Amino acid sequence: MIALVLTVTSLFVGVAEIDLGSLLTDPAAREVFLISRFPRTAAVILAGSAMAIAGLIMQHLTRNRFVAPTTAGTIDAAGLGLLTATILFAGASVMSKILLAMVFALAGTALFLVLIQRIQFKDVIFVPLVGLVLGGVLRAISEFFAYRANLTQTLEVWMNGDFSGVIQGRYETLWFAGGVALLAYLFANRLTAAGMGRDFATNIGVNYRLALAGGLTIAALVTAVVIVTVGAIPFLGLIVPNVVTMMMGDNLRRALPTTALAGAAMVLACDILGRWLIFPYEIAVGTIVGVLGSAIFLVILMRKGNRYAHA
Amino acid sequence: MIEIDSVTKSYGPQVVVDDVSLTLPDAGVTSIIGPNGAGKSTLLSVVSRILGADAGAVSVEGLDVFRSPSKEVAKRLSILRQDTHMTARITVRELVEFGRFPHSHGRLTPACHAAVAEALDYCDLGDLTERPIHELSGGQRQRACVAMVLAQDTRYVLLDEPLNNLDMVHATGLMRLLRGLADHQGKSVVMVLHDVNYASAYSDRIIAMRDGAVVQDGPPESVITEHALEDVYGMTFRVHAVDGDRIAAYYR
Numbered sequence: 434m435i436a437l438v439l440t441v442t443s444l445f446v447g448v449a450e451i452d453l454g455s456l457l458t459d460p461a462a463r464e465v466f467l468i469s470r471f472p473r474t475a476a477v478i479l480a481g482s483a484m485a486i487a488g489l490i491m492q493h494l495t496r497n498r499f500v501a502p503t504t505a506g507t508i509d510a511a512g513l514g515l516l517t518a519t520i521l522f523a524g525a526s527v528m529s530k531i532l533l534a535m536v537f538a539l540a541g542t543a544l545f546l547v548l549i550q551r552i553q554f555k556d557v558i559f560v561p562l563v564g565l566v567l568g569g570v571l572r573a574i575s576e577f578f579a580y581r582a583n584l585t586q587t588l589e590v591w592m593n594g595d596f597s598g599v600i601q602g603r604y605e606t607l608w609f610a611g612g613v614a615l616l617a618y619l620f621a622n623r624l625t626a627a628g629m630g631r632d633f634a635t636n637i638g639v640n641y642r643l644a645l646a647g648g649l650t651i652a653a654l655v656t657a658v659v660i661v662t663v664g665a666i667p668f669l670g671l672i673v674p675n676v677v678t679m680m681m682g683d684n685l686r687r688a689l690p691t692t693a694l695a696g697a698a699m700v701l702a703c704d705i706l707g708r709w710l711i712f713p714y715e716i717a718v719g720t721i722v723g724v725l726g727s728a729i730f731l732v733i734l735m736r737k738g739n740r741y742a743h744a
Numbered sequence: 745m746i747e748i749d750s751v752t753k754s755y756g757p758q759v760v761v762d763d764v765s766l767t768l769p770d771a772g773v774t775s776i777i778g779p780n781g782a783g784k785s786t787l788l789s790v791v792s793r794i795l796g797a798d799a800g801a802v803s804v805e806g807l808d809v810f811r812s813p814s815k816e817v818a819k820r821l822s823i824l825r826q827d828t829h830m831t832a833r834i835t836v837r838e839l840v841e842f843g844r845f846p847h848s849h850g851r852l853t854p855a856c857h858a859a860v861a862e863a864l865d866y867c868d869l870g871d872l873t874e875r876p877i878h879e880l881s882g883g884q885r886q887r888a889c890v891a892m893v894l895a896q897d898t899r900y901v902l903l904d905e906p907l908n909n910l911d912m913v914h915a916t917g918l919m920r921l922l923r924g925l926a927d928h929q930g931k932s933v934v935m936v937l938h939d940v941n942y943a944s945a946y947s948d949r950i951i952a953m954r955d956g957a958v959v960q961d962g963p964p965e966s967v968i969t970e971h972a973l974e975d976v977y978g979m980t981f982r983v984h985a986v987d988g989d990r991i992a993a994y995y996r
Contacts, residue, residue, distance in 0.1 A: 496832075622850035626842060629832055632825040635794050637845040637896065638818030682833040682876060686850075 468601045476604040477596055477704050477718075478697040480659045480666060483610040485677075485696025486617055486689060487652035488670020493628040493683060494648050495546070499561040501670035502538075502656045506567035508665045510541020511657045512591050513575045520582050527606055527661065534657035541571060542649050593719035594664035596704055603662075610658035614693065617651050621686040624648045628683065666700060666719055668726025673699055675733055745770050746791060746821070746900060746934075751800035753786055760786045762956035763800070770805075770899060773926045774934045775943035777967075778953035779977050784936040785904050787953070791934075792823035792902050804900060818846035821900040822893040826908060836880070836888045837873040840864055843895030856895075863894035867921065883914030890921060894929075901925060903935040907942065915939075919946045944968040945989045952976040964990055 488501035495505075502508045514537025518530040525533075545567055549560050572592075579588040617624065626634040627644035634641040659666065673696045674688075681688045703721040710716055746768035753761040761783040768774060768791075776784045789795040791802050793809040802809045804820045822843075840863055844856040852860075864873055867887045872880065877888060886906060893901050906922070907915045923946050925931045937943045943950050943964070950967040952960035954976050960967045967973075968990040973981040982993045 622842075622845065625834070626845065629834075629842075632789075632794050632823065633842075635814065636792070636818065636823045636893075637842055638813070638815035639845065640814060678833060682835065682838075684834045684838050 469599075472601045472604050473596050473599045473704075474701070476599045476607050476663060477700050479604075479607040479611040480594070480596075480663055481669065481697040481700030482693035483607070483614040483655045483696075484659055484666050484669045485673040485692045485699075486614040487655040489674035489677070489685065489688060489692045490617055490624060490648045490652045491542075491670065492674050492678075493624065493685060494645055495549070495560070496628060497557060497560050498675055498678075499557065499671065500564065501561075501668075501674070502652065503665075503667045503669075503671055504561035504568070505545045505564040506541045506571055507538050507545075507653060507656050508592075508660065508667070509568040509571035509575065510544075511535070511538035511653070511660045512588065512665065513537050513541075513571050514657065515591060515661055516575050516579055516582075516584065516588060519584065519587070520578060531606065531609075531657050531661045534661050535654045538653035538657045539650060541567070542653055546649075591660055591664050593717050594659070594666040594722070595715075595717035595719060596663055597715050597717075599663065606658055606662050610655045610662075613651055613654050613658070617648070618686070618689050620644070620647060621689055625683065625685045628685075664717075664719055667723045668730060669696060669699065669722055672726050672729050672733070676729075745805065746932075747801075747803045748787075748791060749801045749803075751787070751790055751797045751802060753783075753790055753795065753798050760956055761790065761797075764953075764956070764958055765800075766951065766958060766961075768900070768932065768934055769949070770932050771926065771930060772932060772948035773923060773946055774932070774949045774951065775937045775947040776935070776951045776953060777937055777940055777943050777976070778959075782953040783956040784953050788823070788902055788904050788934070788936055789825070792821060793817060794823060794825070815846045818896065818898070820898050821902065822896045822898040823902040823904070824889050824893055824906060825904045831878045833876045833878060835874050835876055836869055836891075837864070839877055839888055840869075840891045840895050843892040843897075846896065859895050859897060863891040866894060867891040881914075882909045883911075883917065886910065886914070886918055887921065890918070890925075894925070898931075900932045900934065903933070905936050905938060907937065907939060915942065922946070940968065940973065940992050940994075941989075944991065968992055 484502065491502065491505060492498050492500050511534040514534035515530055517537070518525050518533040522529065545564050548563055548567065552563065575588055576585065579585045623639050623644045626637060626639045627641055627648065631641045634644060674692055677692045677695050678688055681691055700718060700722065703725060704718045707716040707718050707721045748764060748766040751761055751764050752759065764787060776788070778784050786795065790797045791809070793814070796810065804817060807816060807820065809817050837860065840860050841852060843863070844852060844859060848856050864870060867890055869887060869891055872884060877885060880888060906918060910918060919942055922933050926933050947964055949962065950964055951958055952967055952972070959976055960972050968983055970981050970983050973992055979994060984991050984993060
């Protein structure tokens, strides 16, 4: 409920901030609104909610509240995929870039799962640390090749989400991410069951492997689309699902809509903040979310440390 | 009827279940006992299709559990194991509602709601329905799981060491509940038990396993005997008649 009100408020504030009231009657302003302002707001909402949902799915399926695209190597793997597409197939279409980024994201996440299944020491904090190390290695590989191909700055941009470049015609792929995230809602019961354990899922006739693969594919696809279109939004998939499930529980059918709304609200707020802080210049939304997100993350860690230790 | 036909299951070179053939009845309480590593839990996992068999077949009411759609099997047979993620923050009601998944695919019908309410009521969970399962005590949690399989409404209810971590108050409460499922709901309850005396007091039939094979199979009167138990466990037992039950003493 709170998230809903917050979203509506953020949406209103976002739009109001954009069209500045009196300019509404001006046709030039309206054109600006349609070509730039509306796409930007839509992109923020889509990317925010989709990334939050990706995080929710990942933390539930891995049964670890600290596993998200940021902490499982998914984002860095997707970045490596995008770089590969850019270097090897210059002038590749957006769709093929997304496809390659997704394949990499999926492979990176799968590698992470294999790694955490192999290690004996399944500490709640240790598992995401493995993911961060994996992400670091992938990132280093990306940086090596980006350096050789003179693409280090481009890589920086991908890894730090920014909505300032969003105009009509350059964000529409995000609708796809939104659609895929919506798909998660249709399979919410199966995903919840899979997160309860393989035996639990099998008992009620849910194909565990299929649910696991499907859920992680959704997460990887969403991450890939968002990175290719606007760049990575770090920590979002970690913070939002944690805050939401703390209030609403782990039943995905119940938690998914709120997670989507809260994700959208958080990115909207950060995007507005980024535009306002050093007006008329902008701070990339990835930076703002990163700063705020890591702070919130630390607070959650310290306050709820004991409770999560059981998760 | 559950037909287990020459089932073999190995982990690497270790044969855990060795060519076991059994028929499990369609009513009553059946307990599987035996020392650690005898293959009891593995057999139960194979029967409930959680593990695949290396050889052999299992059918439930004529339905091959490995080849038939999982959801069809889930309408006939339910399994409770210990690995369920009980720190997940879902409520007791949500847990029990998952039992209806094979019937409703997640969209609960009025019949589903009725079944859920009845299961909650039967397991005496009325006050706990909106509590998250991770806040429950061990005994309450087991009752919630039993309520879930009750809502699943399967003829066969399989349980892997349901008394684990329960004190005698809750263990006895759960055994009574399970006996009631067989007596009043017409279900066939099949469970792996470590406590031979609970098996003795509550079972219609006891199957004893050792080294992956069935070595004893019969009513408590024939399995809970000093000779038979010593054969199964390789240690000394004294069996006493206490209030009509056969109680084994094995503490010295």
